[in-house]
Amino acid sequence: MAHSQLYPLEVNPQTEEPFLRLPAPNDNIILTPPRLTDGKYLGPIINDPQVSVWLEGPPIPYLDEYAPGWLELIKGQSDAIIAELKEEERLNPDGPLKLVGGCPVRHIREVLPDGTDIYLGDIGINRAQLEEVFEPEERRQALEVNNSKAIGDPSIIWTFGDYLAPSHHRRGIMTAAMSTILNSWAIPRMGVRFMTGYTFSGNQGSRRVFEKSGFVWKRTLDSGKVVRGERKTLNYLEWKHPDLGA
Template identity: 75%
Template structure:
């Protein structure tokens, strides 16, 4: 039987939105594409001290006005992948599952008893910035080379970026979400074979999320990184596709 190009994603029969559902005991958590209605959901989570202290990129305090440009960017990425897959299915309905360059779902949501859902976090997969290469010029060169590699190239170095609402911490949600995206999409649908993981030193909870998906701690990096006026060390982890499955 021919499989949809969205496989192994499920599709909401009412809205047509693709999604992943986490396994028990977190089956009320789904991962969907970004929605424009998420615009006002970011700031309350990002500004929480239990989240902001571990984030590098967004400005803190995070204002609602910052959300729409970011939302348009990531939604553009997921929309493009979905359009590519739907076009492939229409053009070549009997063809093999296409390898793509991104995951079309990334926003975590809790489904409530009435069927509605609330935004609780983000899990994105990106080409790595190679923080483990300490020389800045060499890193820039290698990042450029990594970004130039064609989709499906097994030598591309990838990484995850994520955060979760503090109200949902310590429930195994992000660990389950990362493992699900890695095993069900990144490996079979993106051809991912090597991933890096970066956390601020001391963020043991984030390191454990990576480790539960098979990442292995390699070393702590001192690259002179300064975040909001504070020198930050990075714990560096790696994941490699098991040779036994090649």
């Protein structure tokens, strides 16, 4: 029997929003596409010192005015993947599951007993920024090559970026989210075979999340990176699918 092109995503019958549920004991946690209404929830989490100290990308303090542009960007990416899969199902209803270039669900939400949900964080999978390549021109060329590879190419280097509300730290939620995306979507629906992981040195919680998902610590990267006036080194981890061998 052919699966829907959204497989293994479920679809909320009331909102028609696709989602991916985490396994027990965190089965009250789901991953959904971004919503434009999420903007008011980002700042309080990102600005929390337990989160912001480990983030490089967003400006700190993170102001409410930053959220709409970001949400429009990532929601557009998610919507495009969903539309691509629905179109494939329309054109080829009995065809094989199509490989796509990203994961359409990334916002982490807790479903409450009354059926409403609350925003907890974000986990995105993207082509890697190749932090392990220090020389600027060499890195530029490597990024160009990695970003130009066709969807499904097993040599594409991918990575995760994530954060979670401190209220829900140490519950295994991010570990479950990363493992679920990797095994339920990235491998079968994106053709992911090679990933890198980067965490600031000292962020043992994030490093453990990667390691519990099968990533292996390789080395510390010291590229002279400075984040908000502080020099930072990185943990560099790798994950390889068995198809790639040792």
